[in-house]
Amino acid sequence: MRVLCVAEKNSIAKAVSQILGGGSSIARDSGYMYVKNYDFNFSGFPFADSRDCQVTMTSVAGHLTGVDFANERYGWGKCAIHELFDAPLSQTLDKNQKKIADNIKREARNADALMIWTDCDREGEYIGWEILIEAKKGNGSLNESNIYRAVFSHLERSHILHAARNPKRLDMNSVHAVGTRMEIDLRAGVSFTRLLTETMKPKICPPAVGPNRNKKKENIVISYGTCQFPTLGFVVDRFERIRNFIPEEFWYIQLQIANPDPNITTTTPFQWEKGHLFDRLSVLTFYELCIETAGNKAKVIDLKSKPTSKYRPLPLTTVELQKNCARFLKINAKQSLDAAEKLYQKGFLSYPRTETDIFPKTMDLKKLVEKQAQLDQTNSSNRSPWADYAKNLLSDNIEGHSQFQTPRAGTHDDKAHPPIHPIIALGEHATITPVERRVYEYVVRHFLACCSEDGKGTSTTLILDWAGEKFTATGIVVLQRNFLDVYPWAKWETTKQLPRLEMNQLADIVTAEMRSGSTSPPKPMTESELIMLMDANGIGTDATIAEHIEKIQARNYIRPEKVGKESYLQPTTLGIALVHGFEEMGLEDSFAKPFQRREMEEDLKKICDGIKTRQEVTSNIVTKYRNYYRRTNTSKNKLLEVYDRVKNTII
Amino acid sequence: MSIASIISQDITKVTNITFNKTGLNAREQLIINAFENEAWLNNLPDKTNKVVEQKCIKVDRDLLFQVLMVEQISISKTAQIDDYNIKLDPKNQKVDRLRANGTAISNDVSKYKVITQLDMEDSDNFSNGANNNTNLSNNSLNNRKNTVYKITLQAKSGDIFFAINTSPLAWVSCMLGSKLIIKAGTLFNRGVFVLQESSVVFLGGINRQWNDNKETKLCAYLKAKLDQEHKANINLKGSRKRKAVQ
Numbered sequence: 001m002r003v004l005c006v007a008e009k010n011s012i013a014k015a016v017s018q019i020l021g022g023g024s025s026i027a028r029d030s031g032y033m034y035v036k037n038y039d040f041n042f043s044g045f046p047f048a049d050s051r052d053c054q055v056t057m058t059s060v061a062g063h064l065t066g067v068d069f070a071n072e073r074y075g076w077g078k079c080a081i082h083e084l085f086d087a088p089l090s091q092t093l094d095k096n097q098k099k100i101a102d103n104i105k106r107e108a109r110n111a112d113a114l115m116i117w118t119d120c121d122r123e124g125e126y127i128g129w130e131i132l133i134e135a136k137k138g139n140g141s142l143n144e145s146n147i148y149r150a151v152f153s154h155l156e157r158s159h160i161l162h163a164a165r166n167p168k169r170l171d172m173n174s175v176h177a178v179g180t181r182m183e184i185d186l187r188a189g190v191s192f193t194r195l196l197t198e199t200m201k202p203k204i205c206p207p208a209v210g211p212n213r214n215k216k217k218e219n220i221v222i223s224y225g226t227c228q229f230p231t232l233g234f235v236v237d238r239f240e241r242i243r244n245f246i247p248e249e250f251w252y253i254q255l256q257i258a259n260p261d262p263n264i265t266t267t268t269p270f271q272w273e274k275g276h277l278f279d280r281l282s283v284l285t286f287y288e289l290c291i292e293t294a295g296n297k298a299k300v301i302d303l304k305s306k307p308t309s310k311y312r313p314l315p316l317t318t319v320e321l322q323k324n325c326a327r328f329l330k331i332n333a334k335q336s337l338d339a340a341e342k343l344y345q346k347g348f349l350s351y352p353r354t355e356t357d358i359f360p361k362t363m364d365l366k367k368l369v370e371k372q373a374q375l376d377q378t379n380s381s382n383r384s385p386w387a388d389y390a391k392n393l394l395s396d397n398i399e400g401h402s403q404f405q406t407p408r409a410g411t412h413d414d415k416a417h418p419p420i421h422p423i424i425a426l427g428e429h430a431t432i433t434p435v436e437r438r439v440y441e442y443v444v445r446h447f448l449a450c451c452s453e454d455g456k457g458t459s460t461t462l463i464l465d466w467a468g469e470k471f472t473a474t475g476i477v478v479l480q481r482n483f484l485d486v487y488p489w490a491k492w493e494t495t496k497q498l499p500r501l502e503m504n505q506l507a508d509i510v511t512a513e514m515r516s517g518s519t520s521p522p523k524p525m526t527e528s529e530l531i532m533l534m535d536a537n538g539i540g541t542d543a544t545i546a547e548h549i550e551k552i553q554a555r556n557y558i559r560p561e562k563v564g565k566e567s568y569l570q571p572t573t574l575g576i577a578l579v580h581g582f583e584e585m586g587l588e589d590s591f592a593k594p595f596q597r598r599e600m601e602e603d604l605k606k607i608c609d610g611i612k613t614r615q616e617v618t619s620n621i622v623t624k625y626r627n628y629y630r631r632t633n634t635s636k637n638k639l640l641e642v643y644d645r646v647k648n649t650i651i
Numbered sequence: 652m653s654i655a656s657i658i659s660q661d662i663t664k665v666t667n668i669t670f671n672k673t674g675l676n677a678r679e680q681l682i683i684n685a686f687e688n689e690a691w692l693n694n695l696p697d698k699t700n701k702v703v704e705q706k707c708i709k710v711d712r713d714l715l716f717q718v719l720m721v722e723q724i725s726i727s728k729t730a731q732i733d734d735y736n737i738k739l740d741p742k743n744q745k746v747d748r749l750r751a752n753g754t755a756i757s758n759d760v761s762k763y764k765v766i767t768q769l770d771m772e773d774s775d776n777f778s779n780g781a782n783n784n785t786n787l788s789n790n791s792l793n794n795r796k797n798t799v800y801k802i803t804l805q806a807k808s809g810d811i812f813f814a815i816n817t818s819p820l821a822w823v824s825c826m827l828g829s830k831l832i833i834k835a836g837t838l839f840n841r842g843v844f845v846l847q848e849s850s851v852v853f854l855g856g857i858n859r860q861w862n863d864n865k866e867t868k869l870c871a872y873l874k875a876k877l878d879q880e881h882k883a884n885i886n887l888k889g890s891r892k893r894k895a896v897q
Contacts, residue, residue, distance in 0.1 A: 230746075233746060234746055234747050235747070237745040237746050237747035238745075238747035238748075240745070241745055241747060245729070246729065246877055246878075246880075246881045247881075247884075248727045248728060248729060248877070248880070249880075249884075250727070273797050274725070274797045274799055275725065275797065276725075277724045277725060277799055278724045278725075278726070278727055278728065279722075279724040279801050281801075281813065281841075281842075281843060282724055282799060282801050282813075282815045282843070284841070285815060285840050285841065285843045285845060286815075286817075288706065288707065288840055288841070289707060289838060289840055289845060292706070292707045293707075468817055469817070519727055519729070522748075525747065533746070533747065533748075537746065583743070588742055588743055589742040589743075593742065593744075593746055594746060595742075
């Protein structure tokens with residue numbers, strides 16, 4: 001029996017064929033430089049009754065086909081823009097995609113079965129379907145009964161073997177959901193991009209003549225994307241919040257308490273339970289009443305010491321990875337995801353696109369920790385800085401309990417991939433880039449932290465009563481650092497000692513002050529914050545968030561601004577004008593706010609769950625966009641007006 | 652004239668009434684006494700200046716007031732205006748922030764609900780202020796018992812006083828125009844009554860006109876107040892600077 005296997009990328013095809021072929025696969029050219037065909041024998045497929053099969057494993061390179069309008073009829077300037085809402089769509093293949101498709105057709109010709117090995121997510125499911133279409137063109141006998149889907153999330157040997165031995169089917173609902181998304185994004189994207197560019201381009205770069213013509217500038221495109229605009233909206237909203245910020249004064253009361261021990265001369269500040277109040281007269285009233293009625297004595301009414309913990313992180317999701325790499329390592333979202341992707345392809349990490357923050361019960365995490373302990377490395381200079389920590393984690397503590405802990409369980413499970421974790425240890429001479437090395441280190445340390453105990457300490461709280469008003473001071477003593485030793489980004493320190501006071505004791509107030517302060521504006525948007533906002537509001541997927549942020553930078557809607565060590569995202573005049581322009585047309589909730597996109601995302605989920613059909617969702621949303629288009633087209637001068645206004649007021 | 656008429660109308664407009672005091676229950680008796688008692692600090696000469704000099708005195712009789720305004724002073728005006736905007740105009744709400752407590756959002760149109768609840772615990776654990784919340788309320792759930800309100804009260808004489816609460820008051824989200832009795836023994840300091848649950852008998856009542864579009868009006872009030880304070884601050888800074896130059 002001959003089986004054709006197709007993965008999403010060459011690196012996966014190579015790794016899988018190494019495993020299934022027992023290391024004896026032979027590579028052939030495919031006709032496209034970056035894809036190889038790997039031939040080997042494998043006897044584990046249940047559909048072949050585990051008999052020996054001749055397997056060819058090949059791959060695509062991401063999407064195999066594109067969706068577009070026919071250029072001759074619907075190209076830019078060749079049709080009225082509104083026609084694009086109904087225009088027929090056609091599959092397109094560029095030069096390279098054609099080569100890959102030809103290879104699949106050729107290789108499918110003699111196959112008795114097809115097994116799809118694309119990544120196990122919605123997009124992968126769709127790519128699987130694209131492969132299936134091409135394969136069928138090469139071999140008419142391929143049909144539902146002999147097309148299979150391998151379900152896997154990393155490239156560890158036993159996991160891959162299990163996937164090969166337990167094939168499933170393509171999930172057509174997911175395929176339809178992606179098809180819907182692509183169609184809507186295309187129709188809305190192309191029509192509004194043409195409209196915006198035609199409207200605003202002459203304004204932004206008036207056509208120049210003469211020798212100084214800047215060709216690059218003339219190619220400017222003002223694009224619209226259903227995710228791009230809400231992403232821009234977050235940045236503009238923050239910008240406006242800062243621009244319009246008015247500081248407000250607040251007042252509060254603070255007590256300084258002496259330590260009864262005469263050897264300790266420093267005082268301890270106690271904070272008012274009522275916090276900050278935005279009214280001076282009210283705070284003055286409290287302050288005067290307390291002084292009048294209780295003078296300079298405050299009574300200890302609560303003294304509690306209790307064990308406290310600093311929680312170890314939850315298992316790692318894509319969004320957390322991107323957020324934390326941006327925050328802790330100053331690596332931007334696109335770079336960190338790209339690096340994680342490469343590390344996955346090289347077999348060092350598990351699949352880096354996951355929403356799951358809970359490890360499956362069946363996973364042998366201790367074994368993964370063992371790999372990080374690098375017990376086989378005798379030369380200590382070859383071991384990672386965290387190897388000793390990992391080794392220690394596998395041993396028992398003084399009381400004879402295992403130090404290894406089952407990770408905390410989050411509440412998200414995408415049912416496809418486990419949280420991101422390291423697969424194998426990184427040898428010193430592994431060929432990876434410096435950024436990949438840092439991302440790898442982050443993932444490993446995060447993973448080891450997950451498998452460690454929480455930081456342990458004691459927290460003591462002292463509450464004083466001063467004429468009925470309560471004042472608190474809290475002190476922490478860190479007893480066991482545990483995960484903090486391997487996760488340097490979490491800070492938890494022992495604080496200054498509290499005064500030694502007993503319950504009901506009257507403490508001497510050294511100073512009682514009425515103080516004031518004022519609110520400060522929020523910081524400009526950081527990339528990690530933007531990632532969190534996009535994720536929480538359903539803009540983009542964990543895999544595409546980074547691309548959208550890149551895109552609106554490339555379009556010059558936002559630009560990075562470095563202040564000290566921190567890098568902020570600021571909107572440009574064009575970016576601000578686009579957001580406010582749509583607001584003034586009354587289309588804010590459909591363009592610059594996350595509402596419309598999120599609604600669509602919910603609809604896509606319903607398609608996946610089989611509750612709605614592709615047709616239903618497409619026709620509903622496309623009709624909406626057609627109406628938005630009509631409205632925008634009739635009041636497009638608004639966009640220009642707003643642009644001028646923004647330009648004059650902001651710069 | 653009935654007791655209901657005291658509760659249901661603007662007490663500054665109730666004039667020349669006599670009550671038939673026979674057969675009244677204790678509560679009714681209390682209301683009438685409070686209404687008839689001499690207005691607070693009524694006989695101070697040069698009232699406005701003297702009132703703020705009255706430090707830490709105890710109220711010696713029950714006093715009837717109507718509520719003109721209730722202001723939350725534990726939260727910045729900016730944050731309150733934000734909350735009103737979300738309620739009044741959800742489509743235009745600012746979306747650049749994760750809301751740590753679901754309380755800020757209370758609209759029925761689920762489409763416009765921006766992020767419900769986020770597990771901020773983790774982020775908070777590790778964050779060094781990545782989420783800058785300087786402007787948000789310090790009024791999280793477990794903190795609500797510490798929320799302070801500044802209440803503006805009016806006596807039948809038309810005199811206006813403030814009140815603040817030292818502990819939670821169950822009736823504080825009342826309608827404007829509600830009537831209440833501040834009981835003898837309550838502390839008063841420089842124009843401000845200091846209230847707790849036990850020092851007040853809340854009577855209810857409403858002034859319809861004052862409550863029409865209450866949220867819109869309150870939002871506009873906060874915006875105006877914020878602007879005013881801002882301008883005053885700018886002027887203050889300006890004058891300080893000039894002094895420095897001299």
